Amino acid sequence: MRPQPKEQETLFVSPQPLVEIRDVNFAYGSRAILKGINMTFHKGKVIAIMGGSGCGKTTLFRLIAGALKPTKGEIKIDGQVMHKLNQRELYAMRRKMGVLFQFGALFTDMTVFDNVAFQMREHTDLPEEMIHDLVMMKLQTVGLRGTHALMPSELSGGMARRVALARTIALDPMLILYDEPFTGLDPISLTVVGDSIRRLNSALGATSVVVTHDVQESMKLVDYIYFIADGVIAAEGTPEQMQASDMPFVHQFVHGERDGPVPFHYPSGSYMQDLGVSV
Amino acid sequence: MLIPVLKSIRNIGHQVIDAIWRIGYATHFLALVLLNSGSSFRRFRMTVKELYFTGVMSLIIILVAGLFVGVVLGLQGYEILKRYGSESALGTLVALSLLRELGPVLAALLFAGRAGSAMTAEIGLMKASEQLAAMDMMAVSPIARVVAPRFWAGVISMPILATIFSVMGVFGGYLVGVVYIGVDEGSFWSQMQGSVEFQHDVLNGVLKSFVFGVAVTVISVFEGFDAPPTAEGVSRATTRTVVQSSLVILLLDVVLTAFMFRGN
Numbered sequence: 270m271r272p273q274p275k276e277q278e279t280l281f282v283s284p285q286p287l288v289e290i291r292d293v294n295f296a297y298g299s300r301a302i303l304k305g306i307n308m309t310f311h312k313g314k315v316i317a318i319m320g321g322s323g324c325g326k327t328t329l330f331r332l333i334a335g336a337l338k339p340t341k342g343e344i345k346i347d348g349q350v351m352h353k354l355n356q357r358e359l360y361a362m363r364r365k366m367g368v369l370f371q372f373g374a375l376f377t378d379m380t381v382f383d384n385v386a387f388q389m390r391e392h393t394d395l396p397e398e399m400i401h402d403l404v405m406m407k408l409q410t411v412g413l414r415g416t417h418a419l420m421p422s423e424l425s426g427g428m429a430r431r432v433a434l435a436r437t438i439a440l441d442p443m444l445i446l447y448d449e450p451f452t453g454l455d456p457i458s459l460t461v462v463g464d465s466i467r468r469l470n471s472a473l474g475a476t477s478v479v480v481t482h483d484v485q486e487s488m489k490l491v492d493y494i495y496f497i498a499d500g501v502i503a504a505e506g507t508p509e510q511m512q513a514s515d516m517p518f519v520h521q522f523v524h525g526e527r528d529g530p531v532p533f534h535y536p537s538g539s540y541m542q543d544l545g546v547s548v
Numbered sequence: 549m550l551i552p553v554l555k556s557i558r559n560i561g562h563q564v565i566d567a568i569w570r571i572g573y574a575t576h577f578l579a580l581v582l583l584n585s586g587s588s589f590r591r592f593r594m595t596v597k598e599l600y601f602t603g604v605m606s607l608i609i610i611l612v613a614g615l616f617v618g619v620v621l622g623l624q625g626y627e628i629l630k631r632y633g634s635e636s637a638l639g640t641l642v643a644l645s646l647l648r649e650l651g652p653v654l655a656a657l658l659f660a661g662r663a664g665s666a667m668t669a670e671i672g673l674m675k676a677s678e679q680l681a682a683m684d685m686m687a688v689s690p691i692a693r694v695v696a697p698r699f700w701a702g703v704i705s706m707p708i709l710a711t712i713f714s715v716m717g718v719f720g721g722y723l724v725g726v727v728y729i730g731v732d733e734g735s736f737w738s739q740m741q742g743s744v745e746f747q748h749d750v751l752n753g754v755l756k757s758f759v760f761g762v763a764v765t766v767i768s769v770f771e772g773f774d775a776p777p778t779a780e781g782v783s784r785a786t787t788r789t790v791v792q793s794s795l796v797i798l799l800l801d802v803v804l805t806a807f808m809f810r811g812n
Binding site: 336359366368370371377387392 | 674677678679681682683684685686687688689693
């Protein structure tokens with residue numbers, strides 16, 4: 270049974286925002302990707318950033334992680350402006366963040382155990398016995414303690430994603446970023462990963478940002494949704510508000526309609542002309 | 549007529565600018581690798597692990613190639629020296645050819661093909677599968693954790709491999725010259741001992757292989773780190789590593805030989 274978001278909100282929601290995105294613009298050369306984005310993520314919340322392919326959500330994800338610098342505006346995490354941090358300060362901030370990549374990005378030359386232990390060994394002076402216990406606890410959290418001796422190549426896609434999730438939470442981050450966590454998963458893995466995201470956010474008292482286009486799964490676990498289209502926020506609200514929205518874009522996206530504000534056809538010339546038929 | 553010519557000139561100009569920019573980028577990358585090398589020595593186990601993959605795993609090809617080159621040198625050298633009645637100088641010919649030239653150059657070419665291409669492919673695939681990005685997001689520098697240990701492993705293992713190559717080559721020359729053809733064993737070794745100078749021949753050969761090691765390893769790790777994160781990108785980067793390394797080895801050999809053995 271999945272935990273109910275509303276019950277958890279009361280435990281961990283803080284009036285102090287953890288992430289503030291203010292008037293963020295980003296462009297690759299002259300091609301504008303994001304235009305005037307404003308968002309606020311409060312502590313203890315699970316937020317979804319949704320939109321079609323190429324809408325700019327992955328760019329926003331990379332901006333929040335500090336991998337890109339906005340051309341205008343700023344992103345504040347825990348009171349610090351990300352693009353003003355030097356390398357050392359950025360790494361200090363990232364130690365407080367966890368990032369789950371689309372396909373896990375597990376280190377293929379390490380066992381599951383070593384993958385989860387990686388950050389503990391890199392950033393702490395903990396004795397190996399304690400690291401062992403912590404890794405086992407993290408793997409137990411995602412239900413994969415029995416895989417600790419396996420190599421990533423021996424895991425299924427869903428298992429690899431869960432191990433990556435255990436690695437992401439290795440140092441109990443305050444902010445967890447998920448890049449398309451549901452892509453390519455079977456229904457059981459989908460439920461397990463979705464459930465883990467919600468449960469871990471509550472257990473750690475963290476804030477989670479899920480960048481996804483999986484509407485149905487996200488609606489079940491997030492507290493708030495931002496829809497991005499053409500580089501701007503097209504709509505925002507709670508899952509209930511989005512479900513009930515009559516905005517054409519949101520309606521098309523939520524209900525997976527073939528045509529609408531996002532057209533089925535890529536802009537092109539005359540179909541007849543391309544077929545060589547004169548009219 | 550004029551427009552295609554102008555286009556060609558412009559293309560050449562673009563390619564020259566790109567090449568210069570790339571050399572600058574690679575130099576900047578090398579500086580970053582050197583600056584981030586501290587952990588490669590503080591946690592030397594990481595470098596030892598890479599030494600195993602680049603050095604120890606290249607041993608078989610170096611041993612076999614060194615032996616074969618020595619055998620061929622022995623056969624060819626004997627045929628030529630016999631014309632002048634100097635068969636006893638076979639040991640000198642084999643040793644000097646290997647220590648000064650063939651050992652460092654051939655070992656470096658083999659190293660580029662075996663270990664260099666593997667380094668490029670491994671780093672390129674780590675980039676394509678977002679492992680490097682994941683490491684960076686975990687506040688661990690991929691240059692310090694992934695690139696620097698491989699760089700130092702390559703730099704350390706190259707002179708050792710070249711020396712092993714030369715030793716195996718001399719052994720191959722001995723097998724053919726002394727055991728197979730019947731050149732006098734005493735003169736084979738004594739002439740070699742008398743003509744090979746430690747500093748001039750042995751150390752210069754080691755220095756050459758060290759320079760080749762730096763060049764091949766920088767090219768290998770840079771191409772992997774800079775590879776487009778696609779299957780085609782990694783494939784092209786691996787090819788570039790082998791081609792560029794081979795050309796750079798031969799070019800550096802010309803320069804180093806001109807400085808080291810000029811008029812001697």
